[in-house]
Amino acid sequence: MKESDSIEALRREIREWLAASLPKDWRDRQRGDDIPGFLAMQREFFAELVAAGYATPHWPKEWPGGGKSLAEQIAIFEELARAGAPRMSLFFVSLYHAAMTLVECGTDAQRKKHLPAILNGEVWCQGFSEPGAGSDLAALRTRAVRKGDHYVVSGQKIWSTLGHFADQCLLLVRTDSSGPKQAGITFLLMDMKSKGVEVRPIKQITGDEEFAEIFLDEVEIPVENLVGVENEGWKVAQVTLSSERGLSLVELTERMALSLWQLVDTASAGGEGFSAIDIATRREIVDISGRIEALRAMLTTLMANRIAGREAIGDASILKLAYSRLSRDFTALGLRLGGKAALCDTHYTLGAGYETGNWMFDFMNSYQYNIAGGSNEVQRNIISERVLKMPREKMA
Amino acid sequence: MSELDSGIDTEELRDAARRLLSDKVDRRAPWEDRDGGRAEIESAMSDLGWYLLTIPEELGGLGQNFDSLAPIYEEAGRALLPLWPAGTMAAIDVLAADGSQEALTALQAIAEEGHRIATVILPADASLQSARISMVPGADLATHLLLIPESGDACHLLAADAAGISIEVVETWDRSRSFADVVLSDMPADAVRIALPESLALARAHGELALAWDCVGAAEQCLTETVDYMMGREQFGRSIASFQALKHRAADHKVALELARSLAGHASAAYAQKSGGWAEIATQARLMAAGAFRSIAEDSVQLHGGVGFTWEYDCHLFLKRALVNEMLDGAPETLKDRIAEALLERAMSSRN
Ligand SMILES: Cc1cc2nc3c(=O)[nH]c(=O)nc-3n(C[C@H](O)[C@H](O)[C@H](O)COP(=O)(O)OP(=O)(O)OC[C@H]3O[C@@H](n4cnc5c(N)ncnc54)[C@H](O)[C@@H]3O)c2cc1C
Numbered sequence: 001m002k003e004s005d006s007i008e009a010l011r012r013e014i015r016e017w018l019a020a021s022l023p024k025d026w027r028d029r030q031r032g033d034d035i036p037g038f039l040a041m042q043r044e045f046f047a048e049l050v051a052a053g054y055a056t057p058h059w060p061k062e063w064p065g066g067g068k069s070l071a072e073q074i075a076i077f078e079e080l081a082r083a084g085a086p087r088m089s090l091f092f093v094s095l096y097h098a099a100m101t102l103v104e105c106g107t108d109a110q111r112k113k114h115l116p117a118i119l120n121g122e123v124w125c126q127g128f129s130e131p132g133a134g135s136d137l138a139a140l141r142t143r144a145v146r147k148g149d150h151y152v153v154s155g156q157k158i159w160s161t162l163g164h165f166a167d168q169c170l171l172l173v174r175t176d177s178s179g180p181k182q183a184g185i186t187f188l189l190m191d192m193k194s195k196g197v198e199v200r201p202i203k204q205i206t207g208d209e210e211f212a213e214i215f216l217d218e219v220e221i222p223v224e225n226l227v228g229v230e231n232e233g234w235k236v237a238q239v240t241l242s243s244e245r246g247l248s249l250v251e252l253t254e255r256m257a258l259s260l261w262q263l264v265d266t267a268s269a270g271g272e273g274f275s276a277i278d279i280a281t282r283r284e285i286v287d288i289s290g291r292i293e294a295l296r297a298m299l300t301t302l303m304a305n306r307i308a309g310r311e312a313i314g315d316a317s318i319l320k321l322a323y324s325r326l327s328r329d330f331t332a333l334g335l336r337l338g339g340k341a342a343l344c345d346t347h348y349t350l351g352a353g354y355e356t357g358n359w360m361f362d363f364m365n366s367y368q369y370n371i372a373g374g375s376n377e378v379q380r381n382i383i384s385e386r387v388l389k390m391p392r393e394k395m396a
Numbered sequence: 397m398s399e400l401d402s403g404i405d406t407e408e409l410r411d412a413a414r415r416l417l418s419d420k421v422d423r424r425a426p427w428e429d430r431d432g433g434r435a436e437i438e439s440a441m442s443d444l445g446w447y448l449l450t451i452p453e454e455l456g457g458l459g460q461n462f463d464s465l466a467p468i469y470e471e472a473g474r475a476l477l478p479l480w481p482a483g484t485m486a487a488i489d490v491l492a493a494d495g496s497q498e499a500l501t502a503l504q505a506i507a508e509e510g511h512r513i514a515t516v517i518l519p520a521d522a523s524l525q526s527a528r529i530s531m532v533p534g535a536d537l538a539t540h541l542l543l544i545p546e547s548g549d550a551c552h553l554l555a556a557d558a559a560g561i562s563i564e565v566v567e568t569w570d571r572s573r574s575f576a577d578v579v580l581s582d583m584p585a586d587a588v589r590i591a592l593p594e595s596l597a598l599a600r601a602h603g604e605l606a607l608a609w610d611c612v613g614a615a616e617q618c619l620t621e622t623v624d625y626m627m628g629r630e631q632f633g634r635s636i637a638s639f640q641a642l643k644h645r646a647a648d649h650k651v652a653l654e655l656a657r658s659l660a661g662h663a664s665a666a667y668a669q670k671s672g673g674w675a676e677i678a679t680q681a682r683l684m685a686a687g688a689f690r691s692i693a694e695d696s697v698q699l700h701g702g703v704g705f706t707w708e709y710d711c712h713l714f715l716k717r718a719l720v721n722e723m724l725d726g727a728p729e730t731l732k733d734r735i736a737e738a739l740l741e742r743a744m745s746s747r748n
Contacts, residue, residue, distance in 0.1 A: 258746060260743040260746070261743045261744050261746055261747040263743070264740050264743045264744055265744070265747075274737070274740050277740070279733065282732065282733070282736035282737075282740070283729060283732040283733070283736065285736070285739065285740065285743075286680065286683075286732040286735060286736050286739055287683075287732070289680070289739055289743065290659060290680035290681075290683060290684050291655065291684070293659055293662060293677065293680065294655040294656065294658050294659035294662070294684060295655065295658075296662075297658035297659055297661060297662035298654060298655060298658035300662075301658060301661070318650065318651050318654050321647070321648075321651050322651050322654070322655055325651075377644065379647070380643065380644040380647035380648065381640070381643070381644075381647075383647035383650055383651065384643035384644065384646050384647040384650075385643070387647075387650060388619075388623050388643075388646055388647070388650060389623075389627075390623065390626070390627070390637040390638065390643050390646065391627075391634075391635055391637055391638035393638075393640060
């Protein structure tokens with residue numbers, strides 16, 4: 001069987017599965033004004049995905065659902081997007097950042113403990129950023145001091161996505177400040193129920209509480225929770241940060257492409273056919289649709305290169321910057337075309353693509369792609385310095 | 397690297413094109429009133445077999461599709477090639493798709509007798525007995541014209557020197573290529589009729605894609621040369637390429653360029669396979685590539701400072717070609733208006 005045939009077969013299988021298993025009412029159950037409903041729906045569908053093997057295609061093959069090629073992983077994300085399934089936002093860090101870090105850098109004991117737990121719904125968050133360490137992540141200062149068989153950790157983490165729902169945390173701490181800032185960072189696994197951990201949700205620009213601050217006051221973390229080598233956590237963190245291999249952009253871009261009709265629908269409101277869409281708006285939709293197609297084509301090439309092992313330096317930054325800017329422009333257009341209706345604070349769906357039902361929410365939310373995971377400006381630094389080979393900034 | 401059906405390697409084609417063009421094209425020549433050796437370049441292109449690539453095998457061609465032309469068009473843009481092979485190439489697609497005996501004879505003449513064609517789109521309100529079609533690229537060098545009426549009527553293939561046709565060279569700001577007005581005062585009786593309903597869409601899409609790749613190649617060259625200049629230019633005791641405000645502009649240009657390249661690739665594949673929406677995607681590819689090229693070329697002048705404002709430096713070569721590329725066969729707005737309805741319908745039909 002040719003590889004493309006087996007991918008087609010997988011796609012068919014997922015489509016059939018989704019037709020039978022996707023809860024029809026998930027949008028109503030994941031409303032922004034009903035957090036318990038959101039959590040319950042996420043857990044329910046996650047359990048189904050795990051049982052069907054579609055949550056863990058990127059895991060090693062000894063795990064249920066694991067051992068799939070990157071091409072198969074892409075197919076799964078695309079099919080989920082095309083079927084309009086909910087995004088698994090509650091479990092993304094668990095499935096990708098936590099699991100892949102443990103697979104690549106963890107101990108056997110850590111894997112045995114956490115990977116099955118993740119399949120059972122253990123929620124993880126990422127505790128990297130600090131008030132003083134954002135783009136300059138290596139400037140982090142949360143202190144860990146080793147005392148016997150545990151570390152004692154004090155400091156503050158911020159912007160930790162879904163931190164207030166998390167059971168476990170991927171934590172970066174400083175164990176040595178005598179050398180260069182990247183040296184002296186250590187990677188720990190922290191139980192969020194440990195004594196001395198206090199989590200305060202932060203209300204976002206959208207009004208939701210999706211990320212949190214984590215205050216650490218003499219928290220004791222067992223030494224067995226060290227990942228990799230003490231003072232060499234920066235390397236482990238790079239593994240965490242590259243763990244999703246572009247798949248979330250595959251999913252998000254597919255969802256944006258599939259939402260183009262939302263834009264057209266918004267623009268044609270109140271008209272027969274497209275008669276309500278004026279010429280200037282038509283032109284803008286043509287532009288946006290061209291950018292979406294271009295982004296999809298770029299993504300297809302990048303993923304193919306990745307599969308073939310010949311990705312060029314900076315390709316991922318070009319893609320991320322292209323996506324983040326498009327997400328702003330796409331939602332801004334929706335917001336403008338939506339008129340007053342889009343300005344009203346109506347309910348919206350969480351964990352959707354660009355079909356949350358509220359353009360203002362989508363527009364506000366789109367900032368996250370422009371800030372998190374390396375801001376646009378940081379991506380421009382990377383592109384100019386590493387791709388165009390322009391001189392590097394002098395950095396402290 | 398992609399292998400075409402008959403084992404022609406597109407990357408080898410690209411390398412050959414790049415070598416030939418960097419050897420033969422003297423891009424300053426038209427700006428310094430020297431002869432740029434256009435005839436010699438044209439015959440070198442013919443010798444390399446470019447005009448045979450997409451001619452069907454049974455007529456002595458190589459039977460390739462658009463994938464083999466894309467790298468050539470891109471290299472043509474990079475080199476600021478002073479010729480317009482896309483006229484003949486687009487005509488080849490129309491004639492091959494038509495497949496009538498007359499069309500096959502015409503294809504054979506392209507392969508064997510060196511006929512070179514300017515593809516001319518006649519506005520819907522123009523008459524074959526009296527019309528002036530302005531700024532047709534390369535019409536002054538063509539042996540033949542393929543007249544394609546926007547109205548959907550049959551096309552006509554005729555000799556460029558036929559009675560009733562006159563070709564009037566026009567001087568444009570973009571000296572990197574030649575343009576001529578085609579003036580019709582009578583339709584020669586021996587003009588070959590090609591009654592293929594798809595002619596207009598094929599010729600147009602081919603032209604859009606050729607322009608898209610021309611823009612991608614030229615934009616990349618322009619950006620590379622601009623960054624090189626910035627690296628070498630020092631002010632305030634350091635290279636101007638080290639100023640973050642400028643680096644970020646360069647990075648944005650790079651993103652726009654890569655998006656344009658991606659869309660051009662996707663659109664070319666769609667055209668080659670005639671897969672869903674190929675005509676509209678070709679137009680979108682041209683729009684995006686022309687926009688990226690224009691903004692890179694515009695900023696190139698600014699980033700060069702005073703020297704960018706001179707005739708001596710090459711910034712204006714790119715800028716003028718970019719502005720023409722964006723306007724040929726219709727301004728961006730015209731193009732968007734042409735495809736909007738089809739795109740809106742496709743978007744609504746994907747609703748699930
Ligand atoms: C929705 C969301 C979710 C997040 N989730 C997590 C999470 O789960 N875990 C976690 O650890 N972190 C998370 N983050 C944090 C995120 O990684 C940081 O916000 C990001 O790295 C930027 O850091 P900062 O907020 O401190 O901004 P700063 O670094 O202070 O940046 C402020 C501005 O300065 C610019 N800037 C900074 N440095 C440069 C430079 N060298 N050149 C030019 N401009 C520069 C930036 O681009 C930005 O515009 C999340 C953030 C958001 C918005």
